[in-house]
Amino acid sequence: MGGAFSYVDRSSIADLLGLEDSTLSNTLTALKKKGRIHLEIVDGKEVRARYALGPDPTALTADEEPTT
Structure with a gap:
């Protein structure tokens, strides 16, 4: 497997998208x-x-290989 991944905290995703917790959870x-x-x-x-x-x-x- 190649390459490293850039991991992001859920709280950062929530801040960026501005979604309610339940909507964010369902989407993720x-x-x-x-x-x-x-x-x-x-x-x-x-x-x-x-x-x-x-x-x-x-x-x-x-x-x-990952497709990211």
């Missing part, structure tokens, strides 16, 4: 399910509220 969940964003992984566990663009890099096969 939908984007994550579609593979458009993923949570940061540290020591094999997802770090809550830290997102980056693209599919979960741990779900990619060895020959796939």
